[in-house]
Amino acid sequence: MFDELTDSECAECGGVTQPQRMSLDEWWGDALFLFENVPVRACRDCGEVYVSSEVAKQLETEMRTKSHCTRRVSIPVVAYEEMAA
Numbered sequence: 436m437f438d439e440l441t442d443s444e445c446a447e448c449g450g451v452t453q454p455q456r457m458s459l460d461e462w463w464g465d466a467l468f469l470f471e472n473v474p475v476r477a478c479r480d481c482g483e484v485y486v487s488s489e490v491a492k493q494l495e496t497e498m499r500t501k502s503h504c505t506r507r508v509s510i511p512v513v514a515y516e517e518m519a520a
Contacts, residue, residue: 443476450480457484463498469508470494 443452455477459470473494476485486494497503 445478445481445483447483448478448481450478452476452478452483452485459484459486459494461494461498466498467510468494468498470497 444450445452453476454474456472456474457477459473459475461468461470473486474490477483
């Protein structure tokens with residue numbers, strides 16, 4: 436599944452990456468998608484996350500088709516400029 440990620444060295448810090456599953460958020464136009472339980476490799480040192488090309492293609496297809504959406508959530512949106520004023 437991690438075809439181009441066979442090397443477990445982090446490109447950012449040189450640390451060790453390890454396979455795990457996590458939630459990822461991705462913007463598609465003005466829509467925000469939350470993907471749960473995504474297989475990734477994550478660096479134990481800096482937290483950089485790597486997604487295989489196969490998984491990235493699956494996420495992109497889902498954002499285009501919205502065929503497997505299981506539920507919707509509402510999130511607050513805060514403009515920092517207004518908050519800090």
